[in-house]
Amino acid sequence: MTQPLYQQIADEYQRIIHSGALKRGDRFPSIRHIMQTQQVSMSTAVQACHVLEDWGLLRAKARAGYFVEDVQAHKQTTSPSAASTATTHPTELPEDWAKRYDGLHQLISQWLAEAEQKPVHIDFMTAVASPSLYPTAQLNRAATSVLRRHPEILTTFARRYGHPKLRAVLARRCAERGMPLEGKAITITHGCIEALNLALRAVCSKGDVVAVESPTFYGVLQALEAQGLQPLEIPTSAEHGISLDALEMALDTQQPPVRAVICMPTLHNPLGCSMSDANKQALVALCKRYQVPLIEDDIYAQTGPEQALGKPAKAWDSDGSVIYCSSLNKVLAPGMRLGWMAAGKWQARVEMLKYSQSRYIDELNQLTAASFMESQAYDRYLLRFQAHLQQLRHCAAQAIERSFGTQVQVIYPSGGMMLWLRLPDDASALELSKRALEQGVLTAPGPMFSSKPRMAHFLRLSYGAVSEAQIENGIRILAQLLPQCRIHATLAKTA
Amino acid sequence: MTQPLYQQIADEYQRIIHSGALKRGDRFPSIRHIMQTQQVSMSTAVQACHVLEDWGLLRAKARAGYFVEDVQAHKQTTSPSAASTATTHPTELPEDWAKRYDGLHQLISQWLAEAEQKPVHIDFMTAVASPSLYPTAQLNRAATSVLRRHPEILTTFARRYGHPKLRAVLARRCAERGMPLEGKAITITHGCIEALNLALRAVCSKGDVVAVESPTFYGVLQALEAQGLQPLEIPTSAEHGISLDALEMALDTQQPPVRAVICMPTLHNPLGCSMSDANKQALVALCKRYQVPLIEDDIYAQTGPEQALGKPAKAWDSDGSVIYCSSLNKVLAPGMRLGWMAAGKWQARVEMLKYSQSRYIDELNQLTAASFMESQAYDRYLLRFQAHLQQLRHCAAQAIERSFGTQVQVIYPSGGMMLWLRLPDDASALELSKRALEQGVLTAPGPMFSSKPRMAHFLRLSYGAVSEAQIENGIRILAQLLPQCRIHATLAKTA
Ligand SMILES: Cc1ncc(COP(=O)(O)O)c(C=O)c1O
Ligand SMILES: Cc1ncc(COP(=O)(O)O)c(C=O)c1O
Numbered sequence: 001m002t003q004p005l006y007q008q009i010a011d012e013y014q015r016i017i018h019s020g021a022l023k024r025g026d027r028f029p030s031i032r033h034i035m036q037t038q039q040v041s042m043s044t045a046v047q048a049c050h051v052l053e054d055w056g057l058l059r060a061k062a063r064a065g066y067f068v069e070d071v072q073a074h075k076q077t078t079s080p081s082a083a084s085t086a087t088t089h090p091t092e093l094p095e096d097w098a099k100r101y102d103g104l105h106q107l108i109s110q111w112l113a114e115a116e117q118k119p120v121h122i123d124f125m126t127a128v129a130s131p132s133l134y135p136t137a138q139l140n141r142a143a144t145s146v147l148r149r150h151p152e153i154l155t156t157f158a159r160r161y162g163h164p165k166l167r168a169v170l171a172r173r174c175a176e177r178g179m180p181l182e183g184k185a186i187t188i189t190h191g192c193i194e195a196l197n198l199a200l201r202a203v204c205s206k207g208d209v210v211a212v213e214s215p216t217f218y219g220v221l222q223a224l225e226a227q228g229l230q231p232l233e234i235p236t237s238a239e240h241g242i243s244l245d246a247l248e249m250a251l252d253t254q255q256p257p258v259r260a261v262i263c264m265p266t267l268h269n270p271l272g273c274s275m276s277d278a279n280k281q282a283l284v285a286l287c288k289r290y291q292v293p294l295i296e297d298d299i300y301a302q303t304g305p306e307q308a309l310g311k312p313a314k315a316w317d318s319d320g321s322v323i324y325c326s327s328l329n330k331v332l333a334p335g336m337r338l339g340w341m342a343a344g345k346w347q348a349r350v351e352m353l354k355y356s357q358s359r360y361i362d363e364l365n366q367l368t369a370a371s372f373m374e375s376q377a378y379d380r381y382l383l384r385f386q387a388h389l390q391q392l393r394h395c396a397a398q399a400i401e402r403s404f405g406t407q408v409q410v411i412y413p414s415g416g417m418m419l420w421l422r423l424p425d426d427a428s429a430l431e432l433s434k435r436a437l438e439q440g441v442l443t444a445p446g447p448m449f450s451s452k453p454r455m456a457h458f459l460r461l462s463y464g465a466v467s468e469a470q471i472e473n474g475i476r477i478l479a480q481l482l483p484q485c486r487i488h489a490t491l492a493k494t495a
Numbered sequence: 496m497t498q499p500l501y502q503q504i505a506d507e508y509q510r511i512i513h514s515g516a517l518k519r520g521d522r523f524p525s526i527r528h529i530m531q532t533q534q535v536s537m538s539t540a541v542q543a544c545h546v547l548e549d550w551g552l553l554r555a556k557a558r559a560g561y562f563v564e565d566v567q568a569h570k571q572t573t574s575p576s577a578a579s580t581a582t583t584h585p586t587e588l589p590e591d592w593a594k595r596y597d598g599l600h601q602l603i604s605q606w607l608a609e610a611e612q613k614p615v616h617i618d619f620m621t622a623v624a625s626p627s628l629y630p631t632a633q634l635n636r637a638a639t640s641v642l643r644r645h646p647e648i649l650t651t652f653a654r655r656y657g658h659p660k661l662r663a664v665l666a667r668r669c670a671e672r673g674m675p676l677e678g679k680a681i682t683i684t685h686g687c688i689e690a691l692n693l694a695l696r697a698v699c700s701k702g703d704v705v706a707v708e709s710p711t712f713y714g715v716l717q718a719l720e721a722q723g724l725q726p727l728e729i730p731t732s733a734e735h736g737i738s739l740d741a742l743e744m745a746l747d748t749q750q751p752p753v754r755a756v757i758c759m760p761t762l763h764n765p766l767g768c769s770m771s772d773a774n775k776q777a778l779v780a781l782c783k784r785y786q787v788p789l790i791e792d793d794i795y796a797q798t799g800p801e802q803a804l805g806k807p808a809k810a811w812d813s814d815g816s817v818i819y820c821s822s823l824n825k826v827l828a829p830g831m832r833l834g835w836m837a838a839g840k841w842q843a844r845v846e847m848l849k850y851s852q853s854r855y856i857d858e859l860n861q862l863t864a865a866s867f868m869e870s871q872a873y874d875r876y877l878l879r880f881q882a883h884l885q886q887l888r889h890c891a892a893q894a895i896e897r898s899f900g901t902q903v904q905v906i907y908p909s910g911g912m913m914l915w916l917r918l919p920d921d922a923s924a925l926e927l928s929k930r931a932l933e934q935g936v937l938t939a940p941g942p943m944f945s946s947k948p949r950m951a952h953f954l955r956l957s958y959g960a961v962s963e964a965q966i967e968n969g970i971r972i973l974a975q976l977l978p979q980c981r982i983h984a985t986l987a988k989t990a
Contacts, residue, residue, distance in 0.1 A: 101844065154828045157830065190854070334653070465652070
């Protein structure tokens, strides 16, 4: 995916600022200067500045142009003592917020914190479905029955690495999807996010480079930064997924070398794309050739029809070098926080890391999930669930069409619970998200999905936890706010 | 606590080996040489070698004396690629075990892994009580009722940072103990171990020095090493707890400086001691004076009578610089894995770290615990629980007296569920633990509680999860094995 011109320019200035050639407080080149040196239009120059401002690298002073902001905030430091000053927005947060989230991906942390302080009426950000779409009553009954059959379950020390019954059921369900596994190859975790964190801790150490898709799930970027790891963004398209050519080049030439690859081959978050089975196989072979562990995040796989999505990449793993991570939080029960992983040759290490970080997982939820998942009711439920999501996706598509017309481009995926909207090139998704939040509509702005000042005019909408009426209203509100968030509306500010 | 002579000598040789002056494969000085240069008896010299061998720093070759083993294994590296070779024991584990647990505290990881591969009949290691001592039936009923009253709890996204009801109940219970807190100052975690890990991540970064008690809970040492932090062991006595003089000196002079202090002022694990309220207050003041955060682990506080144990140190925290960590896994329900912390001025940072590492805690257990803990039944239960533990402690004391006579010294604490046995100076607790494990008796050998080759002749016995008959039998087995684990029995090997 080639970046729009303004993003290329923003990228370039980011490099210059990080190199130290432009320092905090320095006056930033004028719009006119950028137009001349880069040979671009005024609107492109302004847009590039806008992106850098969204990103917290520039600050606009009334009638004085742009000034360089603190860049420490975007470097990888986890020490609270590292020098760091807050960028100016958001003004609502206390003065030292930057320090609070130092090394935890400022932009993501800031947005999560802002979202928490406002009342939210329509939640397009949380990527789960509503309780009515999950097998709520069945799980509740299953839990009651587990409590009856295991009266001491709450006061007995939990089994190591997960309950054998859940591990066995998960293994069987994997085998059905063409990925044969033994129960004892599976480790139960606190959600997929813990699995991803453990995978990274097992194979990397501070300062290492990790290849990620661009864009990628913001949780991955935040985990990387919190562990002091450096993301290397590999171009990823909404049609084919990660570019294998670009990845190969990175594995071949990158210095310091790439230590791990994190990838969502099936129903990518946020793009929604799924790689073909042939490409998944090629991905595994590529990582194996360079002896770099592949961390596969497969969390959305069962939210769409299997025939359209293919197998997990792990199905082609012949020597345990793929670390498979998933959870039941999207597909079965977000209230249980059950995740799991098959860490291949790193399993012993991952399990010891998990022990030292959070010990074992309590068993009530595990047995509840296992007893439902071992039955055929689970298969029937999955089909219903997928159909419900498809219905909501359809509804969202119509609302987008109606409210945005051709201003917005979307590729509709064959599963999952989110859409990746491409707004007009001169729109600021961050601005749009902020204004929408003021009206109680919570979305995930594109810049959260990159560690560079990119994705400025993309927006992720999750539609699983909202009603059809909310989809309709929420999208109308977004469309109404869009014109105020386009660059021509803000040109006056600095030109 | 002054170290016995052989440990001082072992410490010294550890420093020499780590300095690189003695390298892997080098012949270690002969017993005779050690006797001459250090001016000690043969038995002391042999014992020092024995400690270094337990620790994996030396390897005995038949008729050839001692050779230096791999020292990388004891340095702090988290990269699996760092050069590292396994020590020779235990022979049962696969060849690359050292690499597996590289940077995860070899000795602790090795013992945990060994323990898992053997059948255990008498578990003196797991520091919890048996289900019959906990309010098992009451909690089970409470859980069933929560499921009835909150039918969608398993399929609803969990609330951030913990359920308000549990946070409020915990805050009220703290206030009763003289530590006023607001519910919103509390963060719910996956056990106390996650709380400790988050506290460290919030205030330290890789390479930092953290002051710990000596001995200290092995989970702290493992967490430190897994995060690439350096423990600095502060002498700690079974009578008074951590030496405030030694701590002050360390805060004053240590280079690189101490970044955090971790302390268990009440019912220390493994010593069982509790600091006086005056000393707790002095500890808080000391850390505050040096502006170093104090991480307080208070997990055993409610296993003993409050009048004997005093308040938490956090009660004297005036500016949010104490990070308080605890859990319900010892005192209420090990099967729930509920922990919590009050992170003071680091709360926002801790919560974002928790979000990036493991998101939120599922709510069924939280509401179950809250509904029991808000009732007076909880107070009545606590008294019963403490009395039960005291009864078991009494039983263990008698068994030790009967089986060991004066060979073993123990200080009996006023709470908790463990005893710290001082074996004869020439005994190897690691050897004893290994032999006992062969017979199905699992204990925690002293060296797990230090990052230096110390505590060789100490043993921790947890008595909460075993019956009186098991206590009796287990201790008899240990006493029978002891003579084979004293240095004179192994002198022949290398002298
Ligand atoms: C791609 C992806 N991976 C991981 C996660 C985290 O999953 P869990 O909630 O199971 O920790 C999410 C959830 O937002 C996700 O979208
Ligand atoms: C002193 C101490 N802190 C923390 C822990 C870990 O607690 P949890 O099981 O709540 O994670 C333990 C348990 O062994 C302990 O003894």
